Amino acid sequence: MPSIWIIILYLLVKSNYLKKFLIYLGFILLLISSLPIVPTCLEKFFHSDSYRISNHLKRPAYVLVPGAGATADAHFPTTKSLQRALYGKKLSEQFSIPLIFSGGLAADLLPKYFVLEHSNFLTDVVSETTYDMAKNLKKLINIHDGPLLLATDPIHHKRTILALKKQNFDILIPDNYKTNINSNYSIIPSVHSIHHFNDIIYEVLGIIWYYFTGKI
Secondary structure: OHHHHHHHHHHHOOOHHHHHHHHHHHHHHHHHHOOOHHHHHHHHHHHOOHHHHEOOOOOOOEEEEEOOOEOOOOOOEOHHHHHHHHHHHHHHHHHOOOEEEEOHHHHHHHHHHOOOOHHHEEEEOOOOOHHHHHHHHHHOOOHHHOOEEEOOOHHHHHHHHHHHHHOOOOEEEOOOHHHHOOOOOOOOOOHHHHHHHHHHHHHHHHHHHHHHOOOO
16 A cells, blocks of 8 residues: 555656655565564554453453455455454354344345344444444444444454444453464565555554544
8 A cells, every 4th residue: 555655656756866766665665564574563553452351351242243345246245254254153152142243235245144043133234434333333232231242353453442432332352362363473575464564554544534533
């Protein structure tokens, strides 16, 4: 993502000196973001204090599965959505509590991929963002029912928790959240690392935007 911004700036600036500077800067950023150790260390910001709200002391009332979109043809949930839903289903069975699928089309599609009794899940097909989900959950459940157990990626914890707490929900994360953390301290460049780095940039910008717009 940063490299794309640099390319855009490169096309806009007139100075040959600045163009050369942007080329070098873009190369350096691309190299840094391709090293797995970089996003691994940066991601710790999103779950460094997660142990404080893990479910070792409280029993959750619902498992919340935030959707991660559907395919372009709108027929299938994305792989990330399915992974979250599968994780949520395991948690639901472990604690014998209902699931909540949230996130537009993904929330509508996900229950169809699992054998679920209708009484075991709720769906929020209206929400398209994390903030929408936090706000619209009040229409589905009572805040006083008990804590929500998150079934999402560790990198998504921070923004989701802040948005839900802004709406006065009590939030928990699974005790085994560390098993879902992608810890790779390699210094061998990889394309996956670039995608991981871009996800981090997206979350950072999301948190900043939510903060200045009063959503967290």
